[in-house]
Amino acid sequence: MSLKLGxxxxxxxxxxxxxxxxxxxxxxxxxxxxxxxxxxxxGVANMSLVLLSASEIPRELxxxxxxxxxxxxxxxxxxxxxxxxxxxxIAEMGFGQADLILAVPAAWRxxxxxxxxxxxxxxxxxxxxxxxxxxxxxxxxxxEFLRTEGVADYTLVDSQGATEGTVANETAELxxxxxxxxxxxxxxxxxxxxxxxxxxxxxxxxxxRTAEHVDRAxxxxxxxxxx
Amino acid sequence: xxxxxxxxxxxxxxxEARGAQVVEPPILLSAETLLALYGEDIRGRAYVTTxxxxxxxxxxxxxxxxxxxxxxxxxxxxxxxxxAGEVFRRQELDPDRANxxxxxxxxxxxxxNPAAADAEVFALMADVLAPLGLRAVTGDIGLLMAAVAGLSxxxxxxxxxxxxxxxxxxxxxxxxxxxxRAPMPAQVDAESEAPLNGLRSAAEIEARLAALAEDAETPPxxxxxxxxxxxxxxxxxxxxxxxxxxxxxxxxxxxxEQAVERLSARTEALRAQGVDVDQxxxxxxxxxxxxxxYDGFVFGFYAPTRADLPPVASGGRYxxxxxxxxxxxxxxxxGAVLRPKLMMELxxxx
Numbered sequence: 001m002s003l004k005l006g007x008x009x010x011x012x013x014x015x016x017x018x019x020x021x022x023x024x025x026x027x028x029x030x031x032x033x034x035x036x037x038x039x040x041x042x043g044v045a046n047m048s049l050v051l052l053s054a055s056e057i058p059r060e061l062x063x064x065x066x067x068x069x070x071x072x073x074x075x076x077x078x079x080x081x082x083x084x085x086x087x088x089x090i091a092e093m094g095f096g097q098a099d100l101i102l103a104v105p106a107a108w109r110x111x112x113x114x115x116x117x118x119x120x121x122x123x124x125x126x127x128x129x130x131x132x133x134x135x136x137x138x139x140x141x142x143x144e145f146l147r148t149e150g151v152a153d154y155t156l157v158d159s160q161g162a163t164e165g166t167v168a169n170e171t172a173e174l175x176x177x178x179x180x181x182x183x184x185x186x187x188x189x190x191x192x193x194x195x196x197x198x199x200x201x202x203x204x205x206x207x208x209r210t211a212e213h214v215d216r217a218x219x220x221x222x223x224x225x226x227x
Numbered sequence: 228x229x230x231x232x233x234x235x236x237x238x239x240x241x242x243e244a245r246g247a248q249v250v251e252p253p254i255l256l257s258a259e260t261l262l263a264l265y266g267e268d269i270r271g272r273a274y275v276t277t278x279x280x281x282x283x284x285x286x287x288x289x290x291x292x293x294x295x296x297x298x299x300x301x302x303x304x305x306x307x308x309x310x311a312g313e314v315f316r317r318q319e320l321d322p323d324r325a326n327x328x329x330x331x332x333x334x335x336x337x338x339x340n341p342a343a344a345d346a347e348v349f350a351l352m353a354d355v356l357a358p359l360g361l362r363a364v365t366g367d368i369g370l371l372m373a374a375v376a377g378l379s380x381x382x383x384x385x386x387x388x389x390x391x392x393x394x395x396x397x398x399x400x401x402x403x404x405x406x407x408r409a410p411m412p413a414q415v416d417a418e419s420e421a422p423l424n425g426l427r428s429a430a431e432i433e434a435r436l437a438a439l440a441e442d443a444e445t446p447p448x449x450x451x452x453x454x455x456x457x458x459x460x461x462x463x464x465x466x467x468x469x470x471x472x473x474x475x476x477x478x479x480x481x482x483x484e485q486a487v488e489r490l491s492a493r494t495e496a497l498r499a500q501g502v503d504v505d506q507x508x509x510x511x512x513x514x515x516x517x518x519x520x521y522d523g524f525v526f527g528f529y530a531p532t533r534a535d536l537p538p539v540a541s542g543g544r545y546x547x548x549x550x551x552x553x554x555x556x557x558x559x560x561x562g563a564v565l566r567p568k569l570m571m572e573l574x575x576x577x
Contacts, residue, residue, distance in 0.1 A: 081319050106421035110435045118397065122390060123435065124427060131266070140319065143271050150397025152266050152390070168424040189421040 002046040003218050004211075006060055006069035009037050009051035013203060016095045017070045020203075024226050044225050046218040055079075057206075062086040064210035068222070074100055074178060074201035078138045087206040091226060096203030098178040100138055102196030105167055105174070106189045114149050114195050117174075121153040124173070135159035135172035138198070142176045145198045164188040231329050234567040235311040238331040241355060242309035247333055250308045252293035254315075258283035261292065264520065264551060274317050286315035290332050291545065291562065292552065298336050298560075299553045305337035311567075324537070325568075334562030336549075342489065344561050345524040345544060346496035352528065352540045352563050353502060359573050361528040361539055365466065366513025368392065368543075369523040370473065370486045374456050377482020380405060381445045383438060395515055402456060407447030415439065455480045462511040466494050469509035493524060517541075520548040524561065530573055539573065540565045 007028065008014045018028045027042045028049055039049035050066055057071035058079040068090065076083050104111050111120055121132045132154045136142050139156050146154065157172050164184050166172040176198065179185055185192065205226070243249055259282070261269050273288040287293060290310050298306060311331040318324045333351060335344045353363065375388045384405050391398040403409035415436060423429055455476060462472050473487045498504050514525030523544030530536050542563025550557040 082322070105424050105427070107419045107423040107429075108427065108432060109416040109419050110432055110439060115400075119387065120427070120435065122387070123431070127431060128426060131262075140271070143267055144319075147268055147271070148396075150391060150394035150400075152268075152394065154267055155262070156267055156270070170424075170426055173425050173427055189424055 001215065002048045003067040003215070003222065004048050004050050004065070005041065005222075006050040006052045006057050006066035008054040008057070008070060013054055013070075013096055014051075016203065017093070020093050020095070021226075026222075026225055044222050046215065047222055058083075058087070061206055061208040062210060064208050064212065067208055067211045067219075069206050069208070070203060071206070072096055072098065072201045073204055074098065074138065074141070074199055076204070076206065077199060078141050081140075086209055088209055090205040090207050090223065093203040093205060096201070098180045098201045099197055100141060100176065100178055100199040100201060101192045102134070102142075102176050102198065103164075103174060103179075103185050103190040103192050106186075106191040108191075112194050114146075114151055114193060117193060117196075118151045118153075121151065125153045131155040132174070133157045133172040134174050134176055135163050135166035136176035137163070138176055141198055149195075164190060229571065231568040231571060234571055235329045235331050238355060238565060238567055239309050239311040242331070242333045242351070245307075245333075245351065247307040247309035250294060250297060250310050251312070252287065252290055252297060252310060254287055254313070255284040256287050256293060257281075258285045260296070260552070261285050261288070264292065264548070270317075271319055272317055274315050288316055289314055290330060290564065291334070291548065294332070294334050294562075295545075295549055295552050295560065298334075298558070299549065299556055302336065304558065305335070305339065307336075308332075308334045323535075329567050330564045331567055332562060332564040334560065336558050336560045338559055340496075341523075341544070341559050341561070342492040342496040344559070345493045346500045346502070348542055348561050348563050349497060349524075349526055350500035350502055352526075352542065352565065355565065356528050356540060356570070359530070359539065359570065359577070362508070362531045363526060363528050364508045364510055364513055365524070365526040366510050367486065367490050367524055368514055368521055369489065370459060370483055370511060371456070371515075372522060373483045373486040374459055374480060377480065378448055378452055378456075380448050381442065383442060384445065384448070393515055393517075395512075402448070402453055405445075405448045406450060406453035408450075408453070411443065451479060459483070460512045462509070464509055466490075466504050466507045466509045469511070470494065473511075489523075514543060520545045520551070522547045526563070530569075533573070536569060537566070539569045 007017045021028050025043045028039060030039045032038045037051040039051050041047040041049045052060060054071045055075055057069040058076045060066045061069045062080050076087060080086050111117060124132045134154050135157045137160050142156060159166050163175050163177040165188060166175060258275055274286040275283055277283050294308055309332065313327055314330050315327050318326050333348060335348055337344045371392055375385060378385055388398060388401055391401060404411050458476055462469050464472060470491055477484045477487050494504050514521050521543035525543035527538035527541040529538055540563055544561040546559050549560050
């Protein structure tokens with residue numbers, strides 16, 4: 001039986017992943033038509049390639065349906081409680097770096113820290129009769145972060161894309177999202193709280209702790225090649 | 228072997244025999260009410276479901292909220308209620324904690340004599356749990372609230388501290404700032420070219436800038452007062468000695484005098500109920516990390532040899548909760564819950 005490697009199925013993340021493996025003598029290629037999510041691995045024996053959405057890779061690793069997978073730290077920690085028990089880091093791949101941060105309107109001259117945010121949250125609730133809304137797709141990470149930091153009176157509003165636009169659209173007062181250069185934040189007139197870094201993320205090769213590793217030889221050959 | 232449900236029914240029957248009315252609150256509660264009370268944190272601890280008509284509903288994480296709502300809507304005074312049923316707790320951090328378990332509760336809504344009502348609830352739990360040899364811990368959130376209310380500082384600072392009584396970490400960092408022991412984070416941008424997006428208005432920003440400027444001029448909380456809060460939170464003794472220590476503290480912190488007298492009256496009421504108060508533990512910081520809206524007497528019963536278990540019973544006074552759910556009305560209230568399945572496990576082990 002072969003071991004399965006799951007990698008992101010599209011975009012720059014896929015290309016960089018292919019490059020990263022190629023530099024180590026493991027060649028990933030897509031097969032079939034452009035739209036078909038099929039692929040193969042050469043350069044190492046008995047490995048098969050599974051192309052998946054990056055956001056599904058944590059679940060597949062945790063379920064043991066793939067043996068190895070490439071996805072961001074942000075998605076693993078958001079989607080898998082006790083991720084350390086379910087997956088293990090094989091290698092940090094050095095690309096796809098992004099920070100999960102809290103950002104507020106740049107025009108909020110009075111707000112720079114979580115302490116300010118908490119104060120504003122109390123006043124906002126009093127003034128508007130509703131909680132300050134934070135748009136995000138990282139519900140668990142944001143909630144845990146704010147609970148640990150002791151920030152109260154906020155509501156998380158789900159936003160699966162274009163999160164930076166939610167403030168201008170008045171569906172949220174601030175956001176918690178991934179940023180790399182901060183350009184999109186600036187373009188949307190948002191600024192990062194000085195102590196609002198929730199998580200540093202990068203593309204990472206993970207091993208599933210729950211998948212059965214039937215053939216130790218295949219496993220060793222693969223991991224040694226990457227070492 | 229008895230089913231936990233039978234055990235729960237038997238416990239509820241005991242409470243009913245002591246004069247409590249049996250109530251059966253719904254399992255599905257309005258998420259809006261719980262979110263308004265507990266904030267977003269409740270989503271990490273309760274299961275949420277939805278339907279197109281009613282919107283978000285939560286599987287009840289406890290009975291207190293629906294019982295209070297029911298009482299405020301239609302209850303006669305005074306009232307004693309009992310109930311038994313499942314509560315549902317979403318577990319994101321500890322896979323060993325049950326996400327569904329039985330609770331049996333007893334709640335008292337009575338204006339006449341709060342000390343006696345506190346003692347009644349505690350003594351009833353102690354009675355039912357007596358065969359298990361548990362250790363009881365008591366506390367009183369009212370002491371800390373009184374101490375904060377008595378700080379010589381601005382309303383704004385007192386209000387911020389009061390809001391974080393149940394979040395010890397932020398409470399501590401605010402107190403350190405206000406006592407001049409940690410730098411104030413106040414930093415203000417001179418101007419911002421950015422257009423103002425979102426619901427928070429320019430007037431709100433200006434108002435807070437003014438409040439911050441005023442706050443910067445507020446003299447620090449005297450260190451004697453800040454230290455007083457620290458000493459108060461460290462009190463951890465058998466009740467009679469705790470009262471002695473608190474009386475000593477109240478010489479320099481007169482704001483807590485009444486709260487100490489309430490504790491003293493409660494202790495006498497407990498003694499009158501036959502509770503061995505000389506052996507009863509008191510911890511001033513107890514009950515601060517639970518999300519419950521306890522604002523006075525708090526207590527829990529623990530298995531001394533099983534530190535891994537949650538409390539077998541817990542309870543306290545929640546006057547403020549009735550105020551928040553009562554839409555203007557309020558009534559002093561105190562109650563407690565038992566976990567029948569844990570009781571059975573401990574009975575089987577002994």
